[in-house]
Amino acid sequence: MNQRMYGLGSKSSVIREIFEYGKRRAAEIGAENVYDFSLGNPSVAPPQAVEDAIAQLLQGKDMTALHGYTSGPGDMATREAIAAHIRGSFGVPADAAHIYMTCGAAASLTISLSAICNAGDEVITFAPYFTEYKVFTETAGARLLALPSDPATFQIDFAALEGALSPKTAAVLVNSPNNPSGVVYGRETVKKLAALLAEKSAEYGRTIYLISDEPYRELVYGGVEVPYLPAYYKDTLVCYSYSKSLSLPGERIGYIFVSPQAKDEAALFLAVCGAGRALGYVCAPSLFQKVIARCQGMTSDVSVYEKNRNTLLSALTSYGFTCVRPDGAFYLFMRSPEPDANAFCEKAKQYDLLLVPGDDFGCAGYVRIAYCVSPAMIARSLPAFEKLARSYGL
């Protein structure tokens, strides 16, 4: 058998391990006494519009068509609805011919990377970063180069980026709002990034693509703007997923948008289609393609996440912990009061607080706290966080 695959299957994710521990612990002492902040699973239901769309579609006459194959890039009406939403919301050119429907964000990324990369290429991302980026990049035959961010803000360290870009760079992969830091890249950052990539593409005589992984686009708080990257950099692929915005993570539905302004965009889109084919993706799930066509611009009630962020951030800070203020997503990235975040997480476990060490996100000395949980659980967990802080003399 294949040893890379065996390795990936047997080294189960740290997040999943903690989650499984939490289930066992809940059976011992009651679910209400375990404060599980491990998983990025949306805690709010999909909007009613999703259930209405499913019900309406099931009342149609032609179930063979409803559940039938769509074309590889997706149902045309769905692709048109998405393109119209992109044009209307972000003021960039977009049309159905540049939308490729996928089985969610992981598929969007694996397909995009496989379409772009050749053996020996490098893909640059910024730590902390979603743990699976390394896996997906290696599937595409390339190597992930994770650069440290500015430690005070978790924004891009441009000196580090300039030093890392090279003729081997196939793509820069960004994730804003970020998992696990919650940080959003503002307009100035994006402009600077775009200018640098344009300059280096010209210098090296190869297109450096920008891949924007944005499942958390709509999960931002306090009116923060998330700049739309195709408006700033032409060689952009947007990898989108409805997992978080519509609370549909299990249904595996998302898309890739290849900017029509990208160089050789028609060929690039065909490479995306070819990568989908090569990886065994025949089409995205057909019922949910049609559902999300009817739910463009809608989201679940994400206000609960903002409330959770505010409660948790102010409490943790008052106990003496240090976090970078997250403007989006549903994660807090908190500094571990001891250098080894794994040891800190073990200690937190003694208070039945389940946190994820930052090491797997490429950022030792931090922990991720996923606050996509009920406000009641957060309230119950605060005394445990306070005791944990005291145990460190904070």
Added chain:
Amino acid sequence: MNQRMYGLGSKSSVIREIFEYGKRRAAEIGAENVYDFSLGNPSVAPPQAVEDAIAQLLQGKDMTALHGYTSGPGDMATREAIAAHIRGSFGVPADAAHIYMTCGAAASLTISLSAICNAGDEVITFAPYFTEYKVFTETAGARLLALPSDPATFQIDFAALEGALSPKTAAVLVNSPNNPSGVVYGRETVKKLAALLAEKSAEYGRTIYLISDEPYRELVYGGVEVPYLPAYYKDTLVCYSYSKSLSLPGERIGYIFVSPQAKDEAALFLAVCGAGRALGYVCAPSLFQKVIARCQGMTSDVSVYEKNRNTLLSALTSYGFTCVRPDGAFYLFMRSPEPDANAFCEKAKQYDLLLVPGDDFGCAGYVRIAYCVSPAMIARSLPAFEKLARSYGL
């Protein structure tokens, strides 16, 4: 960008091209005058049980859980239902721990091949074979060796197989009932295959896996038996899909069953999990995982396919065409009356008969006729087939 992916995306499938031609032609002369036998898209609706299961699930209280992530290998209740069905129907050991839920047959195959193969390995299959086998095998870093079948019966040519097996052979990939020939491998064939693979595995000191691609398992006619391969050969992976049996091709739902009797089965299952992860499959679509758990052992009304087979086979034979009698699936593989099946398909087009040349299935001189169409269309098409036969002097 990646040239392999660009190539796969830009060389669209011949089947799709013919299908698109059919749609244009239908706009010109009316859909009722075009006899499109190109696509293997089920023509019968899913059984009522599917719609009932969806409706019931949507009446549940917890939409967050219904549409939420399942674990990577799938929803435990679904995996248990499938394992129970396998035990009950085929009398082989099976348990939930050996079932990995997938986004359909293409995903099942790509994941299985990636779990098993290493660079430089060979995978053996028998022509005619489903066109994408080559693509999926190459994604896994291996080379597909397609052996000709016995031309009179399209059964396995064992002399050819014995000559092709080598220390490089990672797997033999079979598809019974077969797309595109409709042929089913009987018990004696399967026993002979199992004995040969066991002998060669011992001789080479490496496990040669048997991959059984069986989306057409339930589509068999006249009471023909489809032997269950894990009952005959221990190192078997079954790649199953509900696309054809429940008429859900667009919903992308299927599974891999790793036989518990396989060598190092626990490690092999982990390699399957790892391959799913590496290829960007997070979990199979959650709603349809729960739907198919409630529809084990059910099928769409496949009797229409048997009726279609009988009508078409007897008519074509009476016009002078030659086909191997298909016992299953919904395809006829007909001998072209001229050596070049592409030229024959062009001629057929003049009568608005849309057939697919066998070349892409690794079998020149034949055409595939997908009879998953309405009986009315078959009846309307017969005069055109008769004229086509006459034009060849049959």
